[in-house]
Amino acid sequence: MHTEDPSTPSPAPGPLAGLKVLELGQLIAGPFAAKTLADFGADIIKIEPPGAGDPLRKWRLLKDGTSVWWQVQSRNKRSVALDLKNPQAQAIVRQLASDADVLIENFRPGAMEGWGLGPDELLKLNPRLIMLRISGYGQTGPYRDKPGFGVVAEAMSGLRHLTAEPGRVPVRVGVSIGDTLAALHGVIGILLALQERQRSGQGQVIDVALYEAVFNCMESLLPEYSAFGAVRGPAGSALPGIAPSNAYRCKDEGYALIAGNGDSIFKRLMATIGRPEMGADPQLADNAGRVAQVDRIDEAIGQWAAERTVDEVLAALDQVAVPAGRIYTVADIAADPHYRARGMLGEVQMDDGSLLAVPGIVPKLSRTPGSHRRNAPQIGQDTDAVLREMGLSPEQISTLKDQGIVAGGTP
Numbered sequence: 001m002h003t004e005d006p007s008t009p010s011p012a013p014g015p016l017a018g019l020k021v022l023e024l025g026q027l028i029a030g031p032f033a034a035k036t037l038a039d040f041g042a043d044i045i046k047i048e049p050p051g052a053g054d055p056l057r058k059w060r061l062l063k064d065g066t067s068v069w070w071q072v073q074s075r076n077k078r079s080v081a082l083d084l085k086n087p088q089a090q091a092i093v094r095q096l097a098s099d100a101d102v103l104i105e106n107f108r109p110g111a112m113e114g115w116g117l118g119p120d121e122l123l124k125l126n127p128r129l130i131m132l133r134i135s136g137y138g139q140t141g142p143y144r145d146k147p148g149f150g151v152v153a154e155a156m157s158g159l160r161h162l163t164a165e166p167g168r169v170p171v172r173v174g175v176s177i178g179d180t181l182a183a184l185h186g187v188i189g190i191l192l193a194l195q196e197r198q199r200s201g202q203g204q205v206i207d208v209a210l211y212e213a214v215f216n217c218m219e220s221l222l223p224e225y226s227a228f229g230a231v232r233g234p235a236g237s238a239l240p241g242i243a244p245s246n247a248y249r250c251k252d253e254g255y256a257l258i259a260g261n262g263d264s265i266f267k268r269l270m271a272t273i274g275r276p277e278m279g280a281d282p283q284l285a286d287n288a289g290r291v292a293q294v295d296r297i298d299e300a301i302g303q304w305a306a307e308r309t310v311d312e313v314l315a316a317l318d319q320v321a322v323p324a325g326r327i328y329t330v331a332d333i334a335a336d337p338h339y340r341a342r343g344m345l346g347e348v349q350m351d352d353g354s355l356l357a358v359p360g361i362v363p364k365l366s367r368t369p370g371s372h373r374r375n376a377p378q379i380g381q382d383t384d385a386v387l388r389e390m391g392l393s394p395e396q397i398s399t400l401k402d403q404g405i406v407a408g409g410t411p
Helices: 029-039 087-098 119-125 150-156 177-200 210-215 221-228 263-272 287-292 294-306 310-319 330-335 337-341 383-389 394-402
Strands: 020-023 043-048 077-082 102-105 130-135 204-209 245-249 255-259 324-326 345-349 355-359
Touching: 020 029, 020 087, 029 043, 029 077, 029 102, 029 130, 029 177, 077 087, 077 383, 087 119, 102 177, 119 130, 130 177, 150 177, 150 210, 177 204, 177 210, 204 210, 245 294, 255 294, 255 310, 263 310, 287 294, 310 324, 383 394
Parallel strands: 020 043, 020 102, 043 077, 102 130, 130 204
Antiparallel strands: 245 255, 255 324, 345 355
């Protein structure tokens, strides 16, 4: 199987080579969508404000003044520093959009229209343009003007209500899952629109709301309420309505995740833990019966796991093909041979010569895989190059810099 190692940039064009994308977003959702396209060959021109640039540059842990997250979120992109509040900068964006295939933005609804960069204006200039708009609540509806961050969207979608131990305060997932899910839905929308454009020759607007992207992943939550009036509640580490599937504490204080919820798997699990009579019990032969007695089943598995270390539990279950695993920290991930064999632990060389571990590229294509072609850019690193591609002279570029409309320069 082909694996991609980000430490060795590949010259091979990706499946999206030749696709021109203009990124006007910042922080997570819009830039993550653009990053996904960039990994597979799209030419991303990222527009940033002069000076501080994208706020993500300063988020979480910094190395030499810049977030290491930046090296993941903005790899394979080019940076142009423009003051979007300036009419001349807006004119530059309009010119870039007139030659682009895709524009990605995640500002509050109305911001782009206020700059003269709304879809009515841009699609008139470029009828083939595909415009991805990511916002908290979407471009329509009574909440459209409310500020919406990922954590709020996760709560509104029903996800936050479920992420807790029963009776305790709901907790966030631990990563910006709302933004990432919205970004991935946006990428799907872009690929769908590109496919349709091959037939019609026309672009269109893709409207992605953060809360809707999370809600789309909420499985049977709504139909269960509709059919039965059931309001699913938090279940901690268990998988509600599917048994057995839980985290079980082991002798060494660690936890083993055990999913014995297939009918034949359940029988093998019960035999392994020394409870073959439960595996043969006709009342536990299917999922519905097991759900009705889940506490009894969890108690039996928990007693068995508590007498063994996590390694001992996993070794025993591996032998009988019962799905099980440990709870990884990032240190476990960095040391895991499967992660490495799959090309998911890459390295990039920083400007100071040091190496930085970064996640590999997903998904894995056999013939046209994604690749790491260049590191994340400095603020405005590609301003001069992009403006020259637009046909501006060195004198014009210098004047724009003097006026504070653009910033940056040749790398």
